[in-house]
Amino acid sequence: MTRKRPPGEGSIYQRRDGLWVGAVTIGYTPRGNPRRKVVYGRTRQEVARKLAELQVQRYRGLLSEPTQISVRDWAEDWLRRKGAEVRPRTLESYRYHLAHALPSLKDPKAHDPLGRMRLQSVQPLHVRRLLDGLRLSPHAMRTVRWLLHAVFEDAVRMELVHRNPVAPVRVKGPARKSPGRTLQPEEARRLLEALDEHPSPLALALRLMLTCGLRRGEALGLRWEDVDLEAGVLHVRRAWAKVSGKGVISEPKTSSGYRSVPIPPTTLERLRAYRESVRGLSEEEVLTSWLFPGRDPSQPVHPDAPDHLLRRLLARLGLPQVRVHDLRHTYGSLLLAHGAPVELERKGWTTPTPTSPRASTATSWKRSAGGGW
Structure with missing residues (x-):
């Protein structure tokens, strides 16, 4: 048995076993096919409430479309774009420091758990554990963290992810760098x-x-x-x-x-x-x-x-x-x-x-x- 839904509510119907099902379109595939999010509930009102919450998240940009882009591939694209903005030596420094967190940027065959994850799958805990496992100076740690944040922030702007998983993660600041000495x-x-x-x-x-x-x-x-x-x-x-x-x-x-x-x-x-x-x-x-x-x-x-x-x-x-x-x-x-x-x-x-x-x-x-x- 199905019931007609109010306009804009999303698709809601009841299965033969009595469970209510709702679905809402959150985007489209590269071929133009709709991507849908499905929710379930014991009553129609419960499903309608869940769909309304999904609609709010969608309008806020919090339901990004899942993609198969890996962190490593996105970082590589980010570096390529930066190549047109910064000096060669700066770009070399970016790649060198990012490779501490994403070793596959340096060696495609390297063990790289974070680099092989999908962008949308990365959680702050993944970043926290990765940084905790690095043995770097405080200054280098801050640089790695800053670059990772920049890579994910670019993905946020492109609406590939709805939040930056690096943002909540903090690292210890470096000791104050001694200034260079000037001649008298x-x-x-x-x-x-x-x-x-x-x-x-x-x-x-x-x-x-x-x-x-x-x-x-x-x-x-x-x-x-x-x-x-x-x-x-x-x-x-x-x-x-x-x-x-x-x-x-x-x-x-x-x-x-x-x-x-x-x-x-x-x-x-x-x-x-x-x-x-x-x-x-x-x-x-x-x-x-x-x-x-x-x-x-x-x-x-x-x-x-x-x-x-x-x-x-x-x-x-x-x-x-x-x-x-x-x-x-x-x-x-x-x-x-x-x-x-x-x-x-x-x-x-x-x-x-x-x-x-x-x-x-x-x-x-x-x-x-x-x-x-």
Whole structure:
């Protein structure tokens, strides 16, 4: 026996054994066939109430259509999309950390319980147990958890799952990371003197990082066409980053990384002398060549080369070891120590033009901060 249902209530009928059955459409298959959710009850009112609850969940987006997409496949798609948004080195870091939680991203044959689960099947407890089984530093654990959350959050936005199973899971925060050490003015002066005496062109690259606030990849990614020796300005247009142990050309780290930087007078003199030393090339060939070429002149020197030179020089001078990136921070500290406002640090966080009053003021700060640098 069947009874006609009110409009919008869903399909309700009574079986021959007396049990009431209700069904509601929650979506459609790729072929256009309806997907239906079925509920049961001892009375028609009970089934109608269950169907009403399903309708509310459906309208709230809480009844996502089941799919066969695995966590691993969705993570792979997410990484592929991220490849168009982030730098190669950043993408490599994403894949490396995600592989701690989803080993099949690195080796398709690896044991990967979470990666082989369907997206809709993952519960917070699965994530909790997975993270508890990892033996990583607190910082790495937070990174893995953050990436997993981003992968599932993307699935939520695409309405493949109705909630993010990583959201309730927390991991212990990392110990506070100690900031890099900046050089004191006297230490910076001694290092600059040592750089001037060193015959390697990489010494000039380190000088650019210290006196112009360039990142390592930005300095190594310079071509001669990026350096205006007449105006005393260099233009940051690309970076030379290390990915999988090799150098790769990429865009600057941020959109504000595209910038024009005034060159302090002493550093400009060193650049002009270095330019005069370039022999055997036509003017056009010089403009398209790298300031700091490697053994293969079609590419810049290896990204790690400045680090090795800086360590040797600091050890020889008896100065505490600092990272190459700390030269950039030293640059900002020296400017601020002489009263330069933050926006004049010209480190790629703000982008005043080289002809603006702020840009010329930045040059004057450099002159006062280090005797012309």
